Structures are given as C-alpha cells and as structure tokens.
Amino acid sequence: MLDDNLKAQLRAYLENIRQPVELVASLDDGAKSKELLELLEEIAAASDKVRVVTGGDDARKPSFAIVRAGTDVSVRFAGLPLGHEFTSLVLTLLWVGGHPPKVEPEVIEQVKALDGDFSFETYFSLSCQNCPDVVQALNLMSVLNPKIRHVSIDGALFQDEVEKRQVMAVPTVLLNGEPFAQGRMELGQILAKIDTGAQARAAEKIKGKDAFDVLVVGGGPAGAAAAIYAARKGIRTGLAAERFGGQVLDTLAIENFISVPHTEGPKLAAGLEQHVKDYDVDVMNLQKATKLVPAREPGGLITVELENGASLKSRTVILATGARWRQMNVPGEDAYRNKGVAYCPHCDGPLFKGKRVAVIGGGNSGVEAAIDLAGIVAHVTLIEFDSQLRADAVLQRKLASLPNVRIVTSALTTEVKGDGQKVTGLVYKDRNSDEVHNVDLEGIFVQIGLVPNTEWLKDSVALSPRGEIETDYRGQTSIPGVFAAGDATTTPYKQIVIAMGEGSKAALSAFDYLIRQPVPAQSQAAA
CATH class of the missing domain: 3.50.50.60 (FAD/NAD(P)-binding domain)
Structure with missing residues (x-):
C-alpha cells in the first residue's frame, strides 16, 4: 500500500517513538478492512515499538485506535487516514509514542488544565486540505489530556452516518454529540472556544x-x-x-x-x-x-x-x-450554508458522491471546480452570469469534453431551495428571455470571486x-x-x-x- 520511498520516510519518523504503541483494529470482512489491516501491518513493520492488535470491538468498521500500551492514552481513526490525513496519522503515532509536540509550553499547559468531559468527533475527507489542522489539533489534545477523546471519521467511507447526521461540509466537528464547529481551525481557535478565560488572558x-x-x-x-x-x-x-x-x-x-x-x-x-x-x-x-x-x-x-x-x-x-469568498447573497444561501451550499470543492466534493450539484461561476476557479466534481458526482450544472465562460481556453475544452456536465450561460441565480434540512435545488433566471428555471440537486458550490x-x-x-x-x-x-x-x-x-x-x-x-x-x-x- 505504501511505496518504498514512503516506507523509508515512515521508518525514519517512527525512530522517534519512545514508548510502545498498539494499533487496535476493529475490522469486518469488507475490502476496506483488508486495506486497513495491510496499512497497519506496514506501519508496524516500520518500528519495533509498534504492534497490531486485531479483534477491536468499535462499532465503526473499519477503524483503529492508536494506544500507548498499558495506559488510557488513545486516539481513534475511522477509515484509512491516507491522502492529506497521512501526516495526521504519523504525527499521532509519534505523540502517542511519547515524542514531544512542537507546541509552545504554555499551550500544552492550557490543554492539560482543561476540566470537563470532551468527546470530539471530526468528519473529514481525504481530499480536504483544511481537515488535517483540525484532526491534528484534537488528536494532540486527546493525547495531552485524558478527559478529551477524539475520533476522526472518513465521511466518504461512512456515508450512512454522514446522511443521518446531515454532514454536508468538512471538517465538521461534534462535541459530545452536538455541533461544535465547521471549517479549518487551529489548536488555539479550538482552545478559545472551550476555554472561556482564554480571550481575557490574551487581551491582558x-x-x-x-x-x-x-x-x-x-x-x-x-x-x-x-x-x-x-x-x-x-x-x-x-x-x-x-x-x-x-x-x-x-x-x-x-x-x-x-x-x-x-x-x-x-x-x-x-x-x-x-x-x-x-x-x-x-x-x-x-x-x-x-x-x-x-x-x-x-x-x-x-x-x-x-x-x-x-x-x-x-x-x-x-x-x-x-x-x-464572495457569496451569492440570494434567499436560502445563508440558511443552507454547509447544508449543501459549499465554497470548497476539494474539501466537500467527496460528500456529494453520486449526487447532482451545481457550480456557480465560469472563471478559472468555477471551471476547475466543475472538472474536479465531474469525476465524483453524478452530474454538474455550471451556471455563469456572463454570456460566455471566462476561464482559460484549455480548461473550457476539458470541461466541454465531460459527458456529465451541463453549461448554462447568461444566467442569474436567484434562490437556493431546501427542505429545511438540506439543499434540494436552485432557481435561476435566463438573462436573455427572463424565463425562470428550477434545477433539482443536492449541492451548490459557489466560485464567484473574492x-x-x-x-x-x-x-x-x-x-x-x-x-x-x-x-x-x-x-x-x-x-x-x-x-x-x-x-x-x-x-x-x-x-x-x-x-x-x-x-x-x-x-x-x-x-x-x-x-x-x-x-x-x-x-x-x-x-
């Protein structure tokens, strides 16, 4: 699963592990569980301080816990943390294994001093460049403070769970089962939300x-x-x-x-x-x-x-x-932000696998988004206000070659529609004829500038x-x-x-x- 170059890098990093680590896997008979077991065995082969333990009983399968042997220090991943999350996996292995994090001492003490019951769940996608910061921050917090627990969940792999919880943007973080935050957050931002005295101390x-x-x-x-x-x-x-x-x-x-x-x-x-x-x-x-x-x-x-x-x-x-990012400023956009209205196709695209989406904007960003999404979703409708697309010619040619993309120009988006929980469609007006059109879909990606x-x-x-x-x-x-x-x-x-x-x-x-x-x-x- 990992190429030779990555294995060599992994061996070098894992030399920094100071305490024994167990990778406790919860698996079923599916293909993804077999892939996960292969990944964990390759990690264990890279360090004599890491071993794989099968037979875990976590309800999410495939998943695994990274455990400091003989202690209650534990961090869990549900899915295969590859792509952008591979770095999160390696850092968590080091932290659980006793390697000190590169964080200011006062921040570490602030995390250790947090008192309460904090059970975090983070939904991520492997293509999301915003997710690792959140995953790594919460993983580190759970390593430093036994009152904090964290599980990172690949939303594309646990679609039923995503649907049930109405997760339509990543990263989405839940705290004790309730919505906590969405979007990129650093360790300091998370601490500011749960440590009520942090802002006052910073001001002083x-x-x-x-x-x-x-x-x-x-x-x-x-x-x-x-x-x-x-x-x-x-x-x-x-x-x-x-x-x-x-x-x-x-x-x-x-x-x-x-x-x-x-x-x-x-x-x-x-x-x-x-x-x-x-x-x-x-x-x-x-x-x-x-x-x-x-x-x-x-x-x-x-x-x-x-x-x-x-x-x-x-x-x-x-x-x-x-x-x-500039917003459309039309009825329904605010109400359904992160409930189908999104601004980062790389981050949130995998959550719309097999669904119908629209991209608003025909510049380079919009056309690139439509091209990327066309490889994931069932169908893309690209809506451009101008009479022609403004993207580079090479991007327009690529877009035109895709069979599951429809291009609409001279169109003004006038409304985002939904059922109270999520997006169900949008309305646009033909600027030439003033005719109003309804498009049924599940996601809208806004790419109209800054x-x-x-x-x-x-x-x-x-x-x-x-x-x-x-x-x-x-x-x-x-x-x-x-x-x-x-x-x-x-x-x-x-x-x-x-x-x-x-x-x-x-x-x-x-x-x-x-x-x-x-x-x-x-x-x-x-x-």
Whole structure:
C-alpha cells in the first residue's frame, strides 16, 4: 500500500517513538478492512515499538485506535487516514509514542488544565486540505489530556452516518454529540472556544505591550512579507492576524509561484509563518481587528482596536487583511450554508458522491471546480452570469469534453431551495428571455470571486466602491502613516506573488515614512 520511498520516510519518523504503541483494529470482512489491516501491518513493520492488535470491538468498521500500551492514552481513526490525513496519522503515532509536540509550553499547559468531559468527533475527507489542522489539533489534545477523546471519521467511507447526521461540509466537528464547529481551525481557535478565560488572558497580555514602529494587520502573503521587510530594518515590528496564513490556507494547488513549480496552500502558509518567526516580530495570532483610530497629530501613534477589547499602538500601520469568498447573497444561501451550499470543492466534493450539484461561476476557479466534481458526482450544472465562460481556453475544452456536465450561460441565480434540512435545488433566471428555471440537486458550490475584508475600515480609510483600500504607488492610504497591501487593496490581479511584492513595498514605504518623522518624545512612545 505504501511505496518504498514512503516506507523509508515512515521508518525514519517512527525512530522517534519512545514508548510502545498498539494499533487496535476493529475490522469486518469488507475490502476496506483488508486495506486497513495491510496499512497497519506496514506501519508496524516500520518500528519495533509498534504492534497490531486485531479483534477491536468499535462499532465503526473499519477503524483503529492508536494506544500507548498499558495506559488510557488513545486516539481513534475511522477509515484509512491516507491522502492529506497521512501526516495526521504519523504525527499521532509519534505523540502517542511519547515524542514531544512542537507546541509552545504554555499551550500544552492550557490543554492539560482543561476540566470537563470532551468527546470530539471530526468528519473529514481525504481530499480536504483544511481537515488535517483540525484532526491534528484534537488528536494532540486527546493525547495531552485524558478527559478529551477524539475520533476522526472518513465521511466518504461512512456515508450512512454522514446522511443521518446531515454532514454536508468538512471538517465538521461534534462535541459530545452536538455541533461544535465547521471549517479549518487551529489548536488555539479550538482552545478559545472551550476555554472561556482564554480571550481575557490574551487581551491582558496585549494591553501590556509597548507601541510598535510598524504594526502589520493580517497574516497572509502580503502581511508576512511586510513583517519580514520591516523587521529586517531593525525596527520594532508587530503582526496581528485573525488567522496566520489567511486565504492561502484554503488554497489547494499553487503552480504559479515563481521558482516553486508546485506547492499547496497550507505548506506555503507554514513556510511564511516560520520565516516571520525567524525575525524579531511580535506575532499575535487569532486577533481580529475591529477599528482603526488615526493619530491625533502628525507623527503620533495610530491605534488598532481588537475584538477582545485590547488595543495596539504603532507609529505606522500596514493593512493586509486579504479577502474571502464572495457569496451569492440570494434567499436560502445563508440558511443552507454547509447544508449543501459549499465554497470548497476539494474539501466537500467527496460528500456529494453520486449526487447532482451545481457550480456557480465560469472563471478559472468555477471551471476547475466543475472538472474536479465531474469525476465524483453524478452530474454538474455550471451556471455563469456572463454570456460566455471566462476561464482559460484549455480548461473550457476539458470541461466541454465531460459527458456529465451541463453549461448554462447568461444566467442569474436567484434562490437556493431546501427542505429545511438540506439543499434540494436552485432557481435561476435566463438573462436573455427572463424565463425562470428550477434545477433539482443536492449541492451548490459557489466560485464567484473574492470580497475584501475591510468592513471594519469604512469609517477610517478611503475605500473604493468595491470596498478595496485605495492606495497610491507606494502603498500609502488616505491616512498618513497607514499603508496597505494585498488582496484588500485596489492593486489589480489578486495573486500570491503580487501580494508579497506589495507587502514588501508597503514595509519599505513605512520605513521611509518613519525616518522622515521627528524622533518621538519618550512620553509619547510609551503612551
């Protein structure tokens, strides 16, 4: 099942196991159980500290528990954790086997201190690039704290369970049988949801910080580049981000990042974060900005207020808040989000195997989504507002060759329909004839571009009619000392490589602004 190269890598990783580990398998006579047993035996062959135990009695078959021998430390996978989840499997083996995680000591202590009864279940798909972060975070928590239990479930393999629980997006997390969260979450975000005092502690810590020379708001490619370029100038640099990595975390394949023929969003985001941490940058993750207050006088301190009640002050600010998926804003979309309305075909596509779906949008993203989904679902209807598709010609030719795809142009989606539990169809209007059409289906994948994360800036900096931050050729906004970069700005072409360049330029412009300002009084710098 594993090729020779992967087996060699596995042997090298498993040399870090310190305590004996048992793989307790619950199997039936099905083909997937045979595959799982083969996988477990190959893992056990890679380390003399790992052994397979059959005869497990878990109701989900095939499944297996990774158990620290002779203890109650245990993590369970239901299905075969391959694809994006193979890394989760290897890390869990190491953690259960006593290898220390690469997590800050204070976070480990926070997990260990949690008190209560926490039984987590996470539904994932093997093609979901958002799922591993959630699976790995909850697995680690269950290793560190015996009051926390976690099972990861391959939704494509346990279809009956998915249908019964109305799981229509991954990752979906249940806590003690009740909905807990959907979508990508990091360890810190999960802790913030269950540790009620976490936000207050974070706010108190932030309130004690001195003013920065440069404060970057946003942790995507533009924000990371800005922070690195600022820190390299030797000035006091801070970075506050709602989630480090930004929209890159939701990107699957990246093939146009110059000098890197292929990478994936989460891998690139991890590289960005590590590069930033190599410099003297005060990184404040999981911090959402809510208000920008300009300086009261030229050269004074600018204030950024945060959702948790704390504030940060800085001589200059670089806004790099990025963008998010644009919504259709039609009746039914909000009501059926994650109940058939989805925005990530790679993540959620496997949950619609054999069903009928629609893709909204005829650009590259929409056509690529339709092509991918056509190999999984029964039928795809692609709906485009314009009179023709806007995707690259090579993608259009591929789409047109697929027998289970219907292309509808000059169409305006007007409503998402459902039965109260899940999507049952959509309504669109022919823009040429005004004729209304109903399409029966089970899933809708929205791929109609981006909207900038700038709502919190409406009363401060100048925004374009599209809500983008207006900047000049230096990245300067309408407020002295406030610069901006990346997808949140009026800079055309929303690309990673462009965002990095714009972030670097904004940092250099901020530094140039600082050196031309009077040296701040000691009393002001400490304000």
